[in-house]
Amino acid sequence: MPALRSLMAGLIDYAGLFPPAGLDMKRAVENYAAYRAGADSWMLGRFVLPVSRVGEFEEHFARVSPGGEPWRVSLLIPSAIAEGMDRAAAFNREQEGGAVIDAVELKLAREDEIADAARHIPFTTSAFVEIPVAEDPSKLIEQIRQASLKAKIRTGGVTEDLFPPAEHIARFIEQCADSHVAFKATAGLHHPVRCLRPLTYEAGSRTGWMFGFLNVFVAACFAHHGARGSDLVDLLEEKVPESFRFEDGAVRWRSHRLDARQMARAREDFAIAFGSCSFEEPTAELRQLNFLK
Numbered sequence: 001m002p003a004l005r006s007l008m009a010g011l012i013d014y015a016g017l018f019p020p021a022g023l024d025m026k027r028a029v030e031n032y033a034a035y036r037a038g039a040d041s042w043m044l045g046r047f048v049l050p051v052s053r054v055g056e057f058e059e060h061f062a063r064v065s066p067g068g069e070p071w072r073v074s075l076l077i078p079s080a081i082a083e084g085m086d087r088a089a090a091f092n093r094e095q096e097g098g099a100v101i102d103a104v105e106l107k108l109a110r111e112d113e114i115a116d117a118a119r120h121i122p123f124t125t126s127a128f129v130e131i132p133v134a135e136d137p138s139k140l141i142e143q144i145r146q147a148s149l150k151a152k153i154r155t156g157g158v159t160e161d162l163f164p165p166a167e168h169i170a171r172f173i174e175q176c177a178d179s180h181v182a183f184k185a186t187a188g189l190h191h192p193v194r195c196l197r198p199l200t201y202e203a204g205s206r207t208g209w210m211f212g213f214l215n216v217f218v219a220a221c222f223a224h225h226g227a228r229g230s231d232l233v234d235l236l237e238e239k240v241p242e243s244f245r246f247e248d249g250a251v252r253w254r255s256h257r258l259d260a261r262q263m264a265r266a267r268e269d270f271a272i273a274f275g276s277c278s279f280e281e282p283t284a285e286l287r288q289l290n291f292l293k
Contacts, residue, residue, distance in 0.1 A: 004246040004291055006263035007217060008043045012282060013074060013184070013275045015048040019158050020200040021277035025053065029060040031279070036068070040283045045273045046074040046103060051084045054091055061099060071099040074128075074275075077106055082120045102126065105152060105184075111143040118147035126272075128152040128184050133168045138175050145179045150272065155216060156188015158200050160208040163188055169216065170232040177223040177270065186275040189213040192285050193241045211236060213274055213282060214244055220271035221263050222256060231256070241289045 014035065015021075016028035023031070032047050049057050054075070061071070073091075077084030088101040103126040108114050114129055121127045130152035131140045144151050153172050156163045176183050191197060193212035198205035219227070219235040227235075235253055238244070245252040250259045258266075276282060286292040 001246045001291075002249045002260040003251045003258070003263055005042070006260040006267065007214075007221065007246075007251065008286075009264075009267065010043065010045045011213070011217065011267070011273055012043050012279055013045040013048050013273045014279050015186070015275040015277045016279075017050070017053070018048070018275075018277050020202075023277075025056045026060050029057065029064055032071070033064045033066055035279050036066070036071075040279075043283060044279060046072040048074050048076065048105070048275050049101075050076045051078075051087055054087055058091070058095070061095075066098065070095075070097060072103070073099055073101045074103040074105055075101045077104055081106065081117050085120050085122075085125075088125070103128065105130065105186075109140075111139060114140065114143045114147055114149065118149055121149065123148075126150060128272075130154060130186070133164055133172045137172060141172075141175045141179050141181055145181050149181075151176055151181050151183040153183060153185050154187050155185045155211050155274075160199065160206070163208060163210065166211070166233045166236040169211070169236055170219070170229075173216075173220050173223045173232060174228055177220075182270050182272050183220075184273045184275070185213075185216055189216060189274045190276055190278055190281045190285075192282065192289055192291065193244065194237060194239045212238075213276075216274070217267075217271050218244065218251060218253060221251075221258055221266035222253075224266035224270045225258060225262055227256065244291075246291060 014032050016023045016031055035044050075088050091101055105128045106117055107130040109132055127149045129144055129149050131137050188210050191212050192214045194215050196207055196209050199208050215236050215238055219232050250257050
């Protein structure tokens with residue numbers, strides 16, 4: 001379905017090293033290599049890698065002999081941004097033709113931190129800045145815009161308190177759309193549609209309400225084309241899979257419609273990706289819901 005392909009192409013950044021999966025490097029690298037070779041590779045985005053584990057990645061990457069297009073890597077730099085960017089540059093020289101760090105992810109909470117970080121980011125690297133959204137993030141988003149960076153929102157985690165209210169996600173998406181700031185999301189988006197599920201993979205895990213990646217990214221695509229307010233909140237809270245219809249080269253949600261070209265533009269310019277510790281879970285559930293054949 002063209003609209004689904006427009007929505008899902010390259011959408012899932014693979015973060016298998018992170019909770020709740022928490023895989024070792026060998027398994028995560030092997031998984032990513034297998035996903036690149038699989039039928040669902042068109043939905044696969046970057047490999048998410050902490051800067052502290054670059055050497056470990058290089059060791060196992062050398063053993064998989066990936067071939068084909070270079071692996072795209074997103075590097076998490078929690079602090080010491082200048083040193084992290086130097087490590088990224090060295091990696092790109094050493095791995096030329098095999099893998100490339102073409103994105104970095106930072107976590108910053110102040111306008112001055114964002115402005116300072118931008119001085120270390122080359123124009124050719126996409127930089128996603130995770131910001132807090134419990135309070136109005138408009139000033140932070142404006143600083144991200146001025147710095148020609150991208151935003152990042154945390155949409156969940158392994159405890160219930162890490163899932164923001166739908167109103168906070170909607171506000172973030174609206175403000176990014178109004179400011180023409182692209183974004184990615186991370187955490188808690190394993191399932192296509194909002195649902196009550198275990199928060200981890202451990203037996204007896206507590207359950208919690210999780211946002212679906214269709215909820216978040218269909219909402220973002222509609223916001224890119226003008227949707228605002230309660231429509232976005234309602235879409236983020238939608239729990240009925242049948243409310244999303246991919247048909248006739250378009251996606252429909254209730255009375256709202258976007259065609260595949262509008263979706264593709266929103267994805268290219270605005271709603272970039274989400275990080276997930278599982279690639280198999282999102283793709284398998286799309287099939288279970290008959291969105292994918």
